[in-house]
Amino acid sequence: MSQYVPLLVALPLIAAFAMPLVGMLGKTIRNSLAIIAMAGTVTAALLLVYEVLVNGTIIYAFGAFDPSLAIPFDSGGVPIRILFVIDAMSAFMVLTAAIMMFAVVLYSLSSESEQTGQDGYYALLFLMMVGIFGMVTTGDLFNFFVFLEINSLAGAALAAYRINKGLSVEGGLKYAFISTIAGLFFLFAIGMLYGQYNSLNIAYIASVIDLTGLSLVALVLMITSLAMKAGSVPMHFWTPDTYSSAPSSITAILIVSSMASLYAIFRVAFSLYGVTMNVVTIGWIIIILGILSMFIGVSMALPQKDVKRLMAYHSVSQIGYMLVGLGVGVAVLGDTQMMNEFGLVAMEGGIFHIINYALYKGLLFLIAGAVIYRCGTRNLNELGGLGHSMKWTMGFFIIAALAIAGIPPFNGFASKILIYESVFIFNPYISVIAMVVSIMTLASFVKVFHSMFMGPKLPQYAEVKEVPLPMLIGMGLLAALIILFGLFPDLVVNLLIEPAALAFIDQSGYISSVMGGI
């Protein structure tokens, strides 16, 4: 069994609980622990991803020396232990989360250095890491719920980390509330499946699932609750409230958290239900949610005057692209010809967009945080002329803004072109809407660029200088990856994206890796 799997959860968990104690020894020691724990976790994540790409799906049974012990001879073929199943799709999500964690911890060392309560901040940040890694690796539904709750509680507390005239508390409360409701309905769904199939293991349930009325309701509950957690329209209302009031470093991690929920929607659709459900209906429901998210998200972003609210609405819009790409994959799941013709490419586009979105949207939020860090305001009417004094930040902004707008040669273009071309075969109108949304996205970021960086050097920002080096390194890492992923998209698609898409559509492979392959 791979030893990196438990480390993925154990390392950040130990770091989280040790943080308040170590914090008593001083700021330097606490920050050192944060860096060591983050480096250890990211290394374990990268090694795990490498192992999966080389050896295929990895099964880890907690409390057993060997994964085969997960199904004892007298259990009637039902796995009884907690299993982590890391296929290429899970590995892809682990990689995305690890990159973002690395950048955010580095950035936080400076951005939060003047804040009080940093012991709690880092403890909660590592708990979020536990939640996200757990959500994308577990092969057990109840376990997923537990990690979802860990992630949600830590996220809500971090969103409310700064007092900020009560706005942060409101944002944190809203996040906590919608997360609780989503978690509760997800738990109902788990109960419905457990009551019918006597197991919580995804692979086992997938092997015996029958589309009863209860299973159908469970599917709807899971998809809608996770779609709300992911921030899909019309359940997106919490995103501008929470994303705008959380510290920018935390907003970047909330992005990854919403990606983990998005991943779960498709894990449920592809691996748990597969062709048992009416794939055309479910696929179209996801596509419609995606179209609404794309268009309403960008429409609401354009008139915003608060830079973080504007970016939050763009997050909603970008989630639409992933829903559309992967939704097309769901809609043609049972049809091999359509899947080969365009479904797989649409899925690759949607999956590629996940990591691209995490990179450029994470970077945009870190840039917003850098501007707020120096200027103390996020009001676009009050900002201006920062290009004179924050040249590196402006450079990173140009890269991230062009990437989100899908301008070549940045990474956003590579994933969007896969979506445009494949979805066009499925339904040309959806593709046209996606392109119009990209143009509106560009228009919106031209506005942000002009408002923040262009114009004369304003007297009130005469003393403003570039942000500290750790913040620049955190942003620079993401900017470099945006360029690299944009310049070598084929390498990324072949190495990471295609195996991930194939892992999603290979339901029997997922089941046999747990039930038959151990």
Next chain:
Amino acid sequence: MQTTLYSGFGVWDPVIWTIAGAVILLLVYLFWRSGVSTYRKGSEQERPYLSGNAEPEKNAVHIGGGNLYWGFTEGLKGYYSRLVPVHTGDLNDYMLWYFGVLVAVCALVVIFQ
């Protein structure tokens, strides 16, 4: 290293695109360089010329974000007057939308089962 992305319907090679962009930028630079070189950094030339009028205060000349795309939102007033009020900021409304979607999706999957 393979840099061409095959979408199944077309190809995209960012490296060729980047090289082409770099060549264009180089040509633009050479064109610019061949111009009259009377620019002096930090001189009077850098002050804005406003028909002989005095330069207004810096904050007065910068166009803030709120002024951009006014025409766009004004043209789509009918759309925005319905869309913006839906975003009430009230958690009760958020939940109503969620339950609405839940019921609608439930109905759809039952009808089209």
